[in-house]
Amino acid sequence: MTKLTLGAHPFLLGFDQLERLVERTARTGNDGYPPYNIEQTSERSYRITLAVAGFTESDLAITVEDRSLVIRGRQHDDGADRVFLHRGIAARQFQRSFVLAENVDVGEAVLGNGLLHVDLVRHVPESVVQTIRIRRGGG
16 A cells, blocks of 8 residues: 655645655654743744753854744853862753744744743735636637
8 A cells, every 4th residue: 555645645736845844843853851831822922931940141042944943052061160069950952943834933032030932923824816817728
């Protein structure tokens, strides 16, 4: 039996990008750090909240790369001149990626109380009705 993929279905023309998007999302391989929440804040807006205790604004970078929201964190280890009897708070780097739909834009990002909030807004595209004229053919 042949496997029918999403991009190969005869009624879904031009959706091969969607199949690649699903594959790319499955490959992100996030390890669970840092933990995060995604909440819907209104009908057309969302908020991603990451627990980034110990990180400052200069330790974090937020970019949009090829319709993916990428949040990176890298702490500068200033513990070279410090002696730890116990070190339970690691200076650990991370990268967390979220695939965005084409009509979703990244709003502002706010860091406070160890939480990084990134707001997203979904724009509703206008409905377009197009009438195609039929011409008489010769055969």
